[in-house]
Amino acid sequence: MAAFSLFSSSPRRFILVIIVAVVTIHYVLSMLHNDYSRLASFSNISEKWQQAHDRVFNSTAATLPPLFLNDTDYDDDLSVVTTTETETTTTTELIEVPTAETTTAVDIPSPPKRANATFVFLCRNSDLNGVVSSMRQMEDRFNRHYGYPWVLLNEEPFTEEFKERVRVLTDAPIQFGLIPHDHWYQPDWIDEDRARAGRSRMMAQGIIYAGSVPYRNMCRFNSGFFFKHELLQQYRYYWRVEPGVQFFCDVTYDPFVYMQEHNKVYSFTISLIEWEPTIPTLWSTTKEFIKRNPEYLHPNNSLRFLSDNGGVGYNLCHFWSNFEIADMEFWRGEAYQKFFDHLESKGGFYYERWGDAPVHSIAASLFASKDQVHFFRDIGYRHDPFQHCPSGEDWTRGRCSCDPKDSFDYAPNSCLKRFEALYE
Numbered sequence: 001m002a003a004f005s006l007f008s009s010s011p012r013r014f015i016l017v018i019i020v021a022v023v024t025i026h027y028v029l030s031m032l033h034n035d036y037s038r039l040a041s042f043s044n045i046s047e048k049w050q051q052a053h054d055r056v057f058n059s060t061a062a063t064l065p066p067l068f069l070n071d072t073d074y075d076d077d078l079s080v081v082t083t084t085e086t087e088t089t090t091t092t093e094l095i096e097v098p099t100a101e102t103t104t105a106v107d108i109p110s111p112p113k114r115a116n117a118t119f120v121f122l123c124r125n126s127d128l129n130g131v132v133s134s135m136r137q138m139e140d141r142f143n144r145h146y147g148y149p150w151v152l153l154n155e156e157p158f159t160e161e162f163k164e165r166v167r168v169l170t171d172a173p174i175q176f177g178l179i180p181h182d183h184w185y186q187p188d189w190i191d192e193d194r195a196r197a198g199r200s201r202m203m204a205q206g207i208i209y210a211g212s213v214p215y216r217n218m219c220r221f222n223s224g225f226f227f228k229h230e231l232l233q234q235y236r237y238y239w240r241v242e243p244g245v246q247f248f249c250d251v252t253y254d255p256f257v258y259m260q261e262h263n264k265v266y267s268f269t270i271s272l273i274e275w276e277p278t279i280p281t282l283w284s285t286t287k288e289f290i291k292r293n294p295e296y297l298h299p300n301n302s303l304r305f306l307s308d309n310g311g312v313g314y315n316l317c318h319f320w321s322n323f324e325i326a327d328m329e330f331w332r333g334e335a336y337q338k339f340f341d342h343l344e345s346k347g348g349f350y351y352e353r354w355g356d357a358p359v360h361s362i363a364a365s366l367f368a369s370k371d372q373v374h375f376f377r378d379i380g381y382r383h384d385p386f387q388h389c390p391s392g393e394d395w396t397r398g399r400c401s402c403d404p405k406d407s408f409d410y411a412p413n414s415c416l417k418r419f420e421a422l423y424e
């Protein structure tokens, strides 16, 4: 009754009494028993906790690159719309990331090589849910171990809600960039009457995005401008990501480093046949360019991937560019720059509907060596309605969530066979 009245009248006094009792008992036991004193000391408790922590942490660490253990690598708040703070040097060497361990311990493996690379994500505010889904998967399947930065681009400012929903997904640096007006919108010199007629013709043929000018802006931007964006100047390699795509498997190594160490400039997971009515004059325009600039044709090119008759006609094969890991130095180089200028001068991005996929594919196949184009067989990827699902060892190692029997690789409209034939 007394305890009840003590508690109900003054709970603070009751707690104080308990604390005093516990401290007194601890003090008395410490004086009487040496063992108790040692076991209950703060330093012993903290040592025990540290040992338990190390056991758990190091067992995870064994499967992760040391970079994962180094959480001091990036600035937290790199998110900007303006781009003035961006460094402009392009590093061509693989970067060794120093860690505290490497300077002190002898038997710790050296840190993993890292490439000078970033994710590139062109999207609209309205793409938010698809963006979140794609980024979440990329982080879970690969980037949480590597912390490569993200660059998101838009011709309109991203909303605060968009940025908040995206920032929460990763500790890696994220930058939000605004696309310069002239890199995006239809140029004034395009004859709008001719462009409109082209759109109507294509709509009558029932072609997807036939009547869309924004879609054409997007294709032209991805073909000739994204790698010129201020936020991307400091990077060499990029991995293009789109809203609502799926990454089915763990990526168990660094594909950027793979690209660099094997001197690759372009890579893909799905290749297929293009809609011919979207690019009626793209091949003749390409041939005109090659005739005028034969020096850009690589002696070990992949023309056989593009043409079944020595270059007379285009077989419509292209790498599906919604997935790309590639080297921006290739796009920034002389051959591609001149090629893009030539395409641009014809106005085909607006008079027809030239896609960045055939444009990139033609360039990579003609101006690079066939050994510089890579099929990422072990990366499971889906962009509706097609998917590449790895099989065998790759499927097991990647803990893939896709059905290995469901892969576009050798479907009738796939061009993978033609690609593989280049190396037979």
Ligand SMILES: Nc1nc2c(ncn2[C@@H]2O[C@H](COP(=O)(O)OP(=O)(O)OP(=O)(O)O)[C@@H](O)[C@H]2O)c(=O)[nH]1
Pocket: 121, 122, 123, 124, 127, 153, 154, 155, 156, 214, 215, 218, 241, 242, 243, 322, 384
């Ligand atoms: N900022 C911006 N991004 C766009 C616009 N149109 C398309 N995109 C982005 O460009 C990329 C390609 O566009 P998609 O609409 O996916 O084109 P697609 O892959 O050919 O076709 P579907 O995915 O089948 O619709 C995606 O990352 C889009 O989010 C646009 O008008 N503005």
Ligand SMILES: [Mg+2]
Pocket: 242, 322, 383
């Ligand atoms: Mg898409």
